[in-house]
Amino acid sequence: MGIERLEQIKITDDDITWVESIMGFRFNNDRVNIIKNLESIDVQAFPGSGKTTTLIAKLAILARKWPYNNSGICVLSHTNVAREEIEERLGNTDIGRKLLAYPHFIGTLHSFFDTFVALPWIRSKGFCMNMIDSDVVRKSRWYMLPRGTRVYLEKNYRDAQICSYNGNIGRIDWDKQGETRQKILEAIQKSQSDGNFTFDEMLLYAKQAFDECDSLPVGLQQRFPIIFIDEAQDTNSFQWELIHKAFPEASGMTIRQGFGDSNQAIYNYVNEIVERPAFPRPSPLLLSESKRFDNRIAHLANTVAISAEQMKGTENDFSGKQSSHTLYLFSKDKVGQVIEEFAQLLLDTFSDEELLKNKKRGCHVIGMVHVKKDETTEKQFPKGIYDYWPNYEARRTSKSINPNSLIEYFRMGRFEFEKNNELCAQIEWIAKGIRRLINKAKGQNLIAATNNPFLSIIKQFPEEKQLEIRKDFYVLSSADISKEEEWQSVVSILKDILKGLDLTINEKVKEFIAWTNENYFSCNAQEAIPQVMPNHYVFEDKISERCVDLEFGSIHSVKGRTHLATLVLETYSKAHNMKAILKYLCNKPPKSVGSNHSRLKCQYVAMTRAKALLCLAMPIEFVDDKAQKSLQDTGWTIKVVD
Structure with missing residues (x-):
């Protein structure tokens, strides 16, 4: 029984009208075509294009028409955002409750492979199950080792991370044969016999199950004839390997669709070189129109996009302002003034009413490097966010009181x-x-x-x-x-x-x-007592006495969020980030991306957060007169901080 059983499910215009009525959202032709499509194909969705809303609408229609009691829809992601969105938008409806219950599965990749593959496989080998937690389990194994072994490992720059299988069952990050290796393996085996596993070990056991049990994929495909992968760009090579083993395309038994944006793959393929990413597959469907910002910001962000497709913007409440999307150029002794210049521009651009109305979105200052590990050298300056604002504290992420004096x-x-x-x-x-x-x-x-x-x-x-x-x-x-x-x-x-x-x-x-x-x-x-988030900077214009609140953070911390305004700071990791991709920012990209994939993707994420105002900041010595002219032609306002 293959995907031919899904041929009886047809998504019609009436279904679109119905889902619009329950979601309170109107879908344009591009979104309607994606909702109706039931082929194995990927969806390249640009920032603010309504990807999650479109996917949830499609799931609602499928759940309403789903005729099977013992097979269901599978939705995989890296977080529970899709499930939370369904609970928020459809939780009070029969359709929402149906989607979140058997026979359907909506959850993370880890929870899927744990539930349907690794756990049954581990139990079949006689293991019990007590705990799945990487940090706690590794630490407990570490202290199972004799003290002398721990001291020896520490001298060889190893810590508790060594106490788990790495890459394959039975393999650890220690090549030497001998007593030390045996003690580590014994600690892992004892821990697992007590039912304690790391998250990655669960995936390794899932891989072992696929390698040793040929019938397993057949059962999974019968159970889930259609699978959606949300935020597909953040799926790494090992996870794709498991997905392909579970739902091989050649079998013709499962429809698979990936939703994501290849330009935003900043968590994907960490420390690995991938020539041909698994997402998107050739000829994806496109959601190219962003509802977050207008064409001016879309044009600036397109300069650093990896994908060949171009994003479009949409006119919004702020488009009429013709905001000055500004590139601040500063001499290194003026670095501290950059934040104040940006804050003043915010006050000049937005009224107090607009700032208050958009308080939840906020005005953000972000950079690629934000954790201070050592002192900044002259060559590296500015290295991280902390070089612009010394009070930045990378580790503080919860609400606290942050006095001003x-x-x-x-x-x-x-x-x-x-x-x-x-x-x-x-x-x-x-x-x-x-x-x-x-x-x-x-x-x-x-x-x-x-x-x-x-x-x-x-x-x-x-x-x-x-x-x-x-x-x-x-x-x-x-x-x-x-x-x-x-x-x-x-x-x-x-x-x-x-x-x-x-x-x-x-x-x-x-x-x-x-x-x-x-x-x-x-x-x-x-x-x-004023409750102020840490890493917030309140700027006051001494003449008008108006104030604006700036929130500081890393680029990774704001992925998926919408800002009123964003300032992206130059930072240093092996090289200065924006200096390395300056030709792209000037809209004159080189023929080859080279080693700049991760820089471009981080910059793209950073430059696609703002709804109304986008700014960058770089040392003036990085940008000569010719580059300044190209940046102005691209759409940037140049402001020299003096």
Whole structure:
């Protein structure tokens, strides 16, 4: 029984009308053609083109017409976004509930191969199942090793990551034969006999099942005659191998459709070279019209697209503004002004009402490199987001209070102490503030964000000075800061701390340590504490007193999101990112992409987030007069930061 059984399912214009009525969405001809298509074909969908909405509409129609009780529709992705979208849009309908139940499967690639392949196979070998968790399982195996073995492995630059199969069952990341290898394998085998596996090991057992059980693909194809792969561009080579083993196209038993955007494959094929990616297959269907932005942004983003197809934009509420999509060129000593220039442009472009209305989308500053691992050399500058804004903290991703002045950190510490009587919490808040103070005085992220800011500060001082600094912190924790003159005594101690690091007071430090009498942290008004996301920068125009909030983050962190406005920063990873692809940005691409695939894809993701305003920032020395002219001809406004 093959896909001929699906021939009785036809998607008609009446079905389109029905699904539009329940989803409240009108589909144009391109989307209608994709919804109606029931062949094995891929869909190349550009950013903001309504890919997920189109797929969900198709699933709703298929579920409504589905005649089988023991075979179903399969939807695979890397996250549960598709399932969550169905729950949100169709969860209250009979169709939605039908889609999310047997015989259909909507979930991640890992959960599919675990449920239908790896788990039954592992149990058939006599294993029980207790836990699937890579970090926890590897760590438990690591501590099963004798201490001497762990010390030896650490000297050879190995850690808990070595405690799992790699590539094949029985293979580990240790080529040497001998006692060490045997102990690692014994720890893995003991762990698995207790029912503990890593996520990747589950996929390896799935591969073993396919290699040793020829009937397995036949059963899967009978169970799922139609399969959709969402975000198909993020599927790596090993995952494609499993998909092809489970649903071989040559069998003619399954319809397979992939939905995604090859230009946004920034998670795909990590550390592997792929000459012919599995997605998209030749002659894909296209969703080329973005509903996110207009043709001006679409044209700028098309310059860095890998695919031959061109994206189109759609007029929106902001198109009439004719926003100045700006390339900021700065000398390296002016790098700190780039953020302020962008913020001022936002205030000049958007009204307060527009900023408030689009608060959820927000205004974002992003870069490819954002984690600080070491100091930035002169050749590398600017290396990461932290070189533009020293207060950026890559590890902080949850909501917290982020005071704007140092005294607010002290008040928050006092609030925590009075509320919980915990001195350590008070010291932590004071240390957070002093860390920011030191970074402002240094003009760069000298002390990175850690779980113990107090210890991070102490380590900056010679050992003979550390006891003195500890005493300073004790004095600061008990200091009275209720009056301005008392705060000045605190400032004197802070100046001595800075002096110990050969740092002095600059204008930004003066502003940060200035006395304010606003007390946001009274114990009786906890709701008044301003809840501010970390890595947010609030810019205020001193003349108009208008403010705009900027959110900082990596390019990877904003994939799939829509912004009101985006600033993309030049960063360095083996080379400066935008400098390496400057010819593409100038709309004069070289004949060969060469080694720039990943840079172009990251840049494409970054340049397709903004609904209304797109900006870039690069050192002026990277862009000569000829390149500036080409960039202007492409559609960029050039702004030299001076």
